[in-house]
Amino acid sequence: MVFAPPFVSPAADPAVISPQDPTLLIGSSLVATCTVSPDFHLKAEDLYWTLNGRRLPAASYTALGPTTLSVALARLNGSKQQSGDNLVCHSRDGGILAGSCLYVGLPPEKPVNITCWSKNMKDLTCKWAPGTEGETFLHTNYTLKYKLRWYGRDNTCQEYHTAGPYSCHIPKDLALFTPYEIWVEASNRLGVAVSDVVMLDILDVVTTDPPPDVHVSRVGDLEDQLSVRWSSPPALKDFLFQAKYQIQYRVEDSSEWKVVDDVGNQTSCRLAGLRPGTVYFVQVRCNPFGIYGSKKAGIWSDWSNPTAASTPRSERAAGGCDPKGGEQNTTLRRELKQFFGWVKKHAYGCSNLGIKLYDQWRVWLQKSHKARNQ
């Protein structure tokens, strides 16, 4: 083993590769040379080349002198690793005499799809997508820049990868009521590409924390319903804004969420049509919009942490009764007939006719059942 790395003593380099650590475009060709130091008594025919550990065929070698061997590489592919391909000159016994890193790739593409959001109007996070070619084989550095339109100076975002690989977070010192110009610069060893400039007003991209204090509770003995209550996000309580909410819920043993998106700006809602005696997980999210009169649609917050509650057990199910379809229909018809009779007696006009009225009737029905059973 002859290898004595050059960094042990630079004066004693066993060999030198030229070019050292070059950057090349995909598809280009390269001729590299390995020249052995006379102190090591090695000849060109004692040498061979590897690229990423694979021996290169002798047909691609040329002895350029007694101690210099070249290798020709044609139509280079993109680098196998971003740290560069390893082109290594070896002595006959496999020892490493010298190495050179090849960086083969493409210049970056213009970053696209810049989207930004501000949590509670205090910060700004932006995401983008790399150019359409995507992989450039070379490490590409992305820099998000921003400035106040008209009179600002360029600022550079500092906190990257906060919301995924292509993202940056500006934590403070943001101005309201003046639009920002935002763009992303991509650079690698082969060049620089700048995205289109996005213009945005912080007020138009506000999102908030998920609604706090989400409570889920039963609605009396109603076995197919749960009541959900929550508070509006406190961070925005001092700002003029409207909010709309969404609820999603699922049963314990399913991963499929059902979304209720007609909640509007209420901070409570009743979920109906649920399975009796079942545990449900419920989450709520908020969309603040119209902050200080902004005309843009708001951005949905994250979902609140799931809150669980169970519906009451069905008395019939608990009794082990499992009526067949026909029997169910008969029961339903009978109940509906009973319900409409009750409506005639208790409801005045049609304005109140709705699910709440139906619930009232069922509470009344259960009470009368209980009274009868006692």
Next chain:
Amino acid sequence: MAAADSTSATLRHRDLCSRGIRLAGKMRSDVVDLLDTYVEQQGLDASANVAAVEGVPVAAVERWDEQTGTQRLLENLAAYRAFRALLAQMLEEQQEQLGEADATLGRALAAVLLQVSAFTYHLEELLRLEDRGPPGEEAAVVPEPPQLSLFERKLRGLGVLRELAQWAVRSVRDLRQLAKAGSGSGTAASPAESP
């Protein structure tokens, strides 16, 4: 009173040794994983023959079983102080070259650097239990490496991690010997084991 102090010092010594052994064992396993990641990300051959690298303490030692406890601690301390500096340098170079994009390798390097720092502190604590205490840091200053090509840096990193993995094994053995020898100060360990 003196007997109580001596018992407490012995207990502390034993505790530091056993915790040190666990720490070195974990470090060894993490460095081996890190080596796999490093070799893959740098496109190197895991079996590449890399000669001794300047500034990297060599784990191989002759007449290991004749060493005194203090000698073991001092050699370990000097080695881990050097590794701390070398790993910090590797981490810096890694971030400089690949930014945060290569997060897996960067995180693993940072985690091992933290373990090395913790183990260094552990060794210093053990030396404090001896009469002399740990030597000053200035003795462990790693010389500035010469300007290296990128390929040479890759190989140096491989050399550093390989040697650190060997050191972790040696340290486990060293601390076991120290634990066996009680307070360990100035006495040669039993020649039953060799590294």
